[in-house]
Amino acid sequence: MATLFSPGHTACAGCGQAIAARLVVDTAGPNTIIANNTGCLEVFSTKYPESSWGVPWIHSLFENAAAVASGVEAALKYLGKKENINVIAQAGDGGTGDIGLQALSGMWERGHDILYVCYDNEAYMNTGIQRSGLTPYESNTTTSPPGKVSLGNTRPKKPMPEIAAAHNLAYVATSSAGFPRDVQKKVKKALSIKGPKYLQIHVPCPLGWRHIPGATLDIAKLAVDCGLYPLIEYEFGKLTQVRKIVKPKPVEEYLKSQGRFKHIVNLPEEIKVIQEIANNNIEKYGLIK
Amino acid sequence: MKQFIEGSQAVAQVVKLCRPGVISAYPITPQTHIVEGLAKIVANGELKAEFVNVESEHSAASLVLGSVASGVRSFTATSSQGFLLMIEVLFNIAGMRLPLVMTCANRAISAPLSIWNDQQDSMTARDSGWIQLYAENNQEAADLHIQAYRISEDKDISLPVMVCMDGFILTHGAEVVDLPDQSEVDKFLPPFKLENKLDVEDPKTLGAFADPSYYTEARYGIQVANSNALEIIPKVSDEFKKIFGRATGGLVEGYKLEDAEQVIVAMGSIVGTIKETVDELRAEGKKVGVLKIITYRPFPVDAIYEALKDVREVAVLEKAVSMGYAGPLYADLKSAISCKSKINKISGFVIGLGGRDITKDSIRQVYSLLSGEEVRCEFIGLDPSFEGNG
Known part of the structure; x- marks a missing residue:
């Protein structure tokens, strides 16, 4: 099948974001306009004079894709073309939950008919693996390094799906590069709903998470199967669907698969703390079948 | 209408x-x-x-x-x-x-x-x-x-x-x-x-x-x-x-420049006050004119040079400062026309910051200072009790 996200871009081997971005645009189809924040995806796909994008695509700044997309949507409404064209804004986790949160909240509150996709690789990878608000607890990044008096990132992930749901959006979902059909299904569902939507996709980063490129999909699946990255859907603020887990895997298996947790895999007490985070998710979202 | x-x-x-x-x-x-x-x-x-x-x-x-x-x-x-x-x-x-x-x-x-x-x-x-x-x-x-x-x-x-x-x-x-x-x-x-x-x-x-x-x-x-x-x-x-049917816009606008020996350069609403003051100074026999900058970027170097090439003294009045140097219009104008014309003095004045009223008296003050030593960034209307005080 022809893709709207051509190969030949400069993403790292095994990049989860490249896999997810292709799934998103190919599911959305050619009648789509994308506004992209600054970040890995923008840099590896649009180095002038080349571009991977088969749909109209615009990049402006790090934090404003939601506002730029709002302008695209307003223009399409003015032109009477909005009904037939999808508008997607997309960014990484830092561009979404940190520097871009204000513009995103504004886009949600104003009710623009836009799907916002956050590719969550859990740190500022484009600038060299610095901690973001969505970096998980005790993850080793270049600005949250473990040391003699530190075990890495001291804070849990910012709950972006809940923040989105609190805006009473018609549709909020999380997905994972490890579950391509889930990504496709949720993009399709989101685009069938009018108004602002939020989709957050967990995308492993071999460079930042320190795993072999071939393990991307397995690691993404592990995150879901241990309860650390629940796949959930909210409609108008209410939890409506979750991906059930038959038998949760221990978080240890997930942590051991990546270098970013290497400093805690021999510390049973710390693994217990992270297991608690997974257990809380399992209980909170009712993840067990 | x-x-x-x-x-x-x-x-x-x-x-x-x-x-x-x-x-x-x-x-x-x-x-x-x-x-x-x-x-x-x-x-x-x-x-x-x-x-x-x-x-x-x-x-x-x-x-x-x-x-x-x-x-x-x-x-x-x-x-x-x-x-x-x-x-x-x-x-x-x-x-x-x-x-x-x-x-x-x-x-x-x-x-x-x-x-x-x-x-x-x-x-x-x-x-x-x-x-x-x-x-x-x-x-x-x-x-x-x-x-x-x-x-x-x-x-x-x-x-x-x-x-x-x-x-x-x-x-x-x-x-x-x-x-x-x-x-x-x-x-x-x-x-x-x-x-x-x-x-x-x-x-x-x-x-x-x-x-x-x-x-x-x-x-x-x-x-x-x-x-x-x-x-x-x-x-x-x-x-x-x-x-x-109206002439508006363009790069610059000259006012009473024909025989002017001294010219005040400015932009924005202050130009109206300057024109009125210049009318009075003209009535007193002073050969003063005004150059209004309409287009500041791109900076109309040639139009400014053309307007000022026969002028002796120029005062630039502006409502902004590039802190640590001078007013930006002054700096631009000076670099664009000095050494190229008959002008032997370009002085820079800062006026009307934060809404301080600009009166005809303040324009007259600028005019009188223009005849003195060349200045680069003279603040007009400073409260003397604050002068030199950080």
Whole structure:
């Protein structure tokens, strides 16, 4: 099948974001306009004079894709073309939950008919693996390094799906590069709903998470199967669907698969703390079948 | 039709006549009356447009960036802190070569907080690639907005244009303004067509990143477009005169320059006060004139040189300072014309910061100082008890 996200871009081997971005645009189809924040995806796909994008695509700044997309949507409404064209804004986790949160909240509150996709690789990878608000607890990044008096990132992930749901959006979902059909299904569902939507996709980063490129999909699946990255859907603020887990895997298996947790895999007490985070998710979202 | 009207409402009326399809803004004094006027115009169905209230100036500028990139004529307006919050986006809009018009209702910059007028805000964007036009009065403010769209959308320019009008003095001041008819504006301003736009029928990538092999050329393109604007802005002004019967716009405007030996250079509403003072000085036999800078970016070096080449002494009066050096207009003008003409003195004066009143007496003070030693950055009207006090 022809893709709207051509190969030949400069993403790292095994990049989860490249896999997810292709799934998103190919599911959305050619009648789509994308506004992209600054970040890995923008840099590896649009180095002038080349571009991977088969749909109209615009990049402006790090934090404003939601506002730029709002302008695209307003223009399409003015032109009477909005009904037939999808508008997607997309960014990484830092561009979404940190520097871009204000513009995103504004886009949600104003009710623009836009799907916002956050590719969550859990740190500022484009600038060299610095901690973001969505970096998980005790993850080793270049600005949250473990040391003699530190075990890495001291804070849990910012709950972006809940923040989105609190805006009473018609549709909020999380997905994972490890579950391509889930990504496709949720993009399709989101685009069938009018108004602002939020989709957050967990995308492993071999460079930042320190795993072999071939393990991307397995690691993404592990995150879901241990309860650390629940796949959930909210409609108008209410939890409506979750991906059930038959038998949760221990978080240890997930942590051991990546270098970013290497400093805690021999510390049973710390693994217990992270297991608690997974257990809380399992209980909170009712993840067990 | 002539109307006694507030400057902001005059601007709202002419922006309506330019038929923008998307308007977005965030409220900040003294820009508010302009966007309130437009909001009402849209709410009453007098203009078919999307009026989008956003959560910040950063998003207002980003939103119109997106709507212009989609091929729809757009408008925004701001002031002061809002202008500074926008500035990242302003550079980006110019870099992406997107035609757009915005109003800067000129206001001082914090700290200390001041809602009153000076021109420090728009001065901070003088290196951005935006074309900057400064209005002396409300008629000019209105007319410059119409011309701004023509200039901005000219295919040999394709740059955003900001019309700068002094906050409160013009935005909240009422005077008689001749507001054009829709048919005249339609004749002057053709529908907006953007070649490189977001279009599902012809997908293009906008805002790609450039490595060192391309970046310089992209930036050079902005410089070339600015040079083109120096040729095109006077032509737009001429054409405006043909249709509307009024000479407004252009690069500079001279007042009583013919035999002038001393000239005061300034821009914005202060020029009105200077002209009145010059009339009085002329009556006293002084050979003084005024040079009004209308187009500050691109900087009209040749037009300024032509106007000042036979002048002996020049005073530059401005409402902004490049802290640590001098007023930006003074610095630009001095580097452009010194050593090239008969001028033996160019003095720089800073006046009217944060809304301090500028009276004819303060202009006379400048005039008297001009005969003394050359000064670079003399603050006019300083309270003597604060002089030298940090």
